[in-house]
Amino acid sequence: MDAQSIIAKRIANELRSGMLVNLGIGIPTRVANFVPAGIAVFFQSENGLIGTGSIPEDGMAHPALTDAGGRPVMALPGASTFDSAMSFGLIRGGHVDMTVLGALQVDGQGLLANWMIPGKMVPGMGGAMDLVTGAKRVIVAMQHTAKGKPKIIDKCTLPLTSVRPVDLVVTEMAVIGFPNGRATLMETGPNVSVEQVIAATEAKLELPGRIPEMQL
Amino acid sequence: MRNVSLKDAVTMIPDGATLMIGGFMGVGSPERLIEELVLQGKGNLTVIANDNAMPGRGIGKLVDAGLVSRTVASHIGLNPETQRQMIARKMEVDLVPQGTLVERIRAGGCGLGGVLTPTGVGTVVEEGKQRIELNGKSYLVETALRADFALIHAFLADYTGNLAYALTARNFNPVMAMAADTTIVTADNIVPVGVISPDHVVTPAPLVDYLVTNG
Numbered sequence: 142m143d144a145q146s147i148i149a150k151r152i153a154n155e156l157r158s159g160m161l162v163n164l165g166i167g168i169p170t171r172v173a174n175f176v177p178a179g180i181a182v183f184f185q186s187e188n189g190l191i192g193t194g195s196i197p198e199d200g201m202a203h204p205a206l207t208d209a210g211g212r213p214v215m216a217l218p219g220a221s222t223f224d225s226a227m228s229f230g231l232i233r234g235g236h237v238d239m240t241v242l243g244a245l246q247v248d249g250q251g252l253l254a255n256w257m258i259p260g261k262m263v264p265g266m267g268g269a270m271d272l273v274t275g276a277k278r279v280i281v282a283m284q285h286t287a288k289g290k291p292k293i294i295d296k297c298t299l300p301l302t303s304v305r306p307v308d309l310v311v312t313e314m315a316v317i318g319f320p321n322g323r324a325t326l327m328e329t330g331p332n333v334s335v336e337q338v339i340a341a342t343e344a345k346l347e348l349p350g351r352i353p354e355m356q357l
Numbered sequence: 358m359r360n361v362s363l364k365d366a367v368t369m370i371p372d373g374a375t376l377m378i379g380g381f382m383g384v385g386s387p388e389r390l391i392e393e394l395v396l397q398g399k400g401n402l403t404v405i406a407n408d409n410a411m412p413g414r415g416i417g418k419l420v421d422a423g424l425v426s427r428t429v430a431s432h433i434g435l436n437p438e439t440q441r442q443m444i445a446r447k448m449e450v451d452l453v454p455q456g457t458l459v460e461r462i463r464a465g466g467c468g469l470g471g472v473l474t475p476t477g478v479g480t481v482v483e484e485g486k487q488r489i490e491l492n493g494k495s496y497l498v499e500t501a502l503r504a505d506f507a508l509i510h511a512f513l514a515d516y517t518g519n520l521a522y523a524l525t526a527r528n529f530n531p532v533m534a535m536a537a538d539t540t541i542v543t544a545d546n547i548v549p550v551g552v553i554s555p556d557h558v559v560t561p562a563p564l565v566d567y568l569v570t571n572g
Contacts, residue, residue, distance in 0.1 A: 187455065188384070207382065210382065211410075224529070224559075226460065267454075267455050268454070268456065271476045274476045274477075303479075304479035304480070
């Protein structure tokens with residue numbers, strides 16, 4: 142299994158029936174491909190849709206039915222649409238049970254930077270700041286390193302997305318949580334050793350007595 | 358509400374106007390009004406909108422034509438032309454978190470001076486803003502936004518100006534329809550009164566100043 146699929150499939154195991162879930166673009170979008178059998182969740186697109194489905198076949202797209210990236214999607218039975226004030230009321234108001242986002246950096250306390258690189262990339266924060274501030278559970282989906290450099294570092298050097306720490310970081314190498322505000326290695330990736338995770342992580346990791354391998 | 362031709366609708370808008378334009382990545386944007394703004398070359402515009410869409414699409418057409426001097430948006434990442442003009446200092450870009458942007462517009466349309474939001478506390482978004490502690494939580498004071506004109510696109514408009522929207526083309530449209538001095542609407546379908554049942558009207562007719570005729 143490739144790195145992105147490992148990450149998406151592991152995060153999909155966090156889904157529970159009835160949850161309202163917002164998926165960011167990139168690896169987070171792929172979580173929808175791995176919803177476990179028997180689990181029914183509502184996916185929200187922040188442009189105003191609950192019940193986001195998959196990509197329509199050629200010729201079946203509707204120009205007024207898109208995801209937050211403007212790409213055509215389908216709506217599932219039971220879907221609902223609403224304006225942006227309602228959409229962000231859901232997000233900020235704590236009605237979204239889980240959000241999955243990408244990251245540029247996560248630090249040892251779980252703080253996230255994912256929206257700009259000053260002087261290089263200034264796309265705008267879109268809905269990311271509201272999602273990280275307001276969702277009940279925030280999960281980061283990302284590759285463990287970028288061009289060989291750790292992305293989980295002591296302290297974020299890029300502008301923060303929120304002062305609220307994330308709940309879980311899932312990479313192809315590890316699942317990391319932040320109990321008591323400290324990065325803690327909860328699981329290792331398939332065929333990855335604890336030592337390999339430590340070597341690829343700049344932040345200091347707490348190591349519990351038992352660190353199981355990810356169940357996919 | 359008055360009916361107006363596309364040309365006359367855009368003639369009302371002066372250079373330098375502040376516009377709120379509905380749509381999300383071009384979906385639900387009043388495409389015909391945007392194209393007429395380009396045709397009439399209305400410049401030095403301030404555009405308040407979720408995003409700048411992409412080159413050749415929606416608000417992106419105004420950016421391509423160099424008509425926007427300032428934009429207030431949550432995301433410009435899919436419009437490299439906006440980023441180019443921002444770096445070249447031809448356009449000023451004010452980035453606002455999406456939920457904050459829509460609430461500031463809602464406040465502007467609902468008679469509120471602004472809103473208190475936890476979004477952005479402790480980040481660069483807080484710079485220059487007042488922080489308020491309330492019941493043990495921190496909030497930023499985010500001021501209301503208003504515009505000279507709101508340019509709105511609906512799926513249905515009836516002869517009196519009641520509006521209904523389609524699927525994800527609703528987005529910022531109904532919120533912006535309340536927040537400008539003058540609201541101009543285009544609709545995919547102009548229909549007899551009663552086709553939109555009272556329960557399904559999203560934007561009530563008195564909010565619409567001008568309905569652009571089709572054809």
